[in-house]
Amino acid sequence: METRDLDMGLLRTFVAAAERESFAVAAARVFRTQAAVSLQMQRLEAVVGCALFTRVGRNKRLSDQGVRLLEYARRILSLNDEAYRAITQEVFESPVKIGACADAVDTLMPEYLEMCAETYPSLRIDIQVGRSRWLASALRRGDVDLVVDVAPHEEFHHVVLRTSPVVWLAGARFHYQQNLALPLVLIDSACPFRGMALEALAQQERNWRPTFQTSTLAGIRAALRAGLGITPRTIEMLTSDMKVVDHELGLPPLPSIGYRLYSRVNDCSESAQKFSALIAPR
Structure with a gap:
């Protein structure tokens, strides 16, 4: 039986047109004119020897043969793209080792890990969470390549990743009794x-009292949700089960805080350099 090669560009346009049921919308997706998309689909239909679309009003619907081809087209394009990435992506000999404070892991790191996975899928990342003193020691010893922290470490080179406002947070159901000292939920060091x-x-x-002290950010969250008090934290920690209480309680404003990326001067692996360049503000 005779077989013919299916053009990858035609298949990509076909999938775009099939998913949007419109040649005009598909044209914007594949950066071509509507006339060019129509011509491509005519060429593809000539190759496979059957009609792939039927007209329904102003839209295009897949024919039975078009529905069958769509499944194969998606698989072919997915395998093509996977093969291209496997051949062209950079190969890293070692992982990037990152030390991070709990606040950075809770707020910034998911975004950065997603960016890295998309840009450098072969780059492995090891993250160790610790307090500021341990993070500085680990970076000094070379146990980690980079540190993301809110505390200052003057001995290391750094860039500011983000500056965030610090607010007073409480659980959504927290109610303050005016005649009592301000209940604080705090880190115990x-x-x-x-x-x-x-x-x-x-x-x-302002009078205050410690109602809950913990060594972890998870402990802070649990105490706030339980309504045990309020705590100062960056606005990124605000979720639907918490609220900002600065104005409600007449609390003093707090200064913003910077998330910084620290590294040893002139002593950074290729993996760490790539990661730093990826997440550093441009």
Whole structure:
């Protein structure tokens, strides 16, 4: 039985037209004119020897043969694209090792990991979560290639990834009793958020009491949801089950905080350099 090769460009246009039921809409997707799309579909129909579309009003619908071809076309294009990426993508000999504070892992890192997976699918990433003092030591020893942290580490080269406003957060159902000291949910050791909060409250001469202290961000979230108090955190931590209470409670404004990417000067692996260049602001 005679077989003929199916042109990849024709199949890509065919899938675009089939999914949108319109040559005009498909034309914008494949960056061609509507006339060019029509001509391509005529060429594809000539190759397969049957009509692939039927007209329904102003739209195009797939014929029975078109429906069958669509399934194969998607599989062919997917395999083609996979093969191209496998051949052309960069190969990295070692993973990039990143140390990150809990706040960065909770807010920034998912976005950065998605960017990396799309741009460098073969690049492996190892993430270790820790407090600022440990992160600095790990970077100094070379146990990690990069550090993402909100605390300053003056000895290392850094770029600011994002500057975020810090707000007072509480659980959505939290209610404050005016006659009591302000209930605070805090990390149980020194951290930028704890420091700025206590300083701001001292300047306002506002009484406060620690109602819950924890060593983890997960503990902070749990205490807020339980209505145990309020805490200072970046706006990225705000979710549907929390609320900002700055104005409601007459609380002092807090300074913004920067998420910084730290690295050792002139001592960065290729993997770390690629990752840094990808996520650093342009």
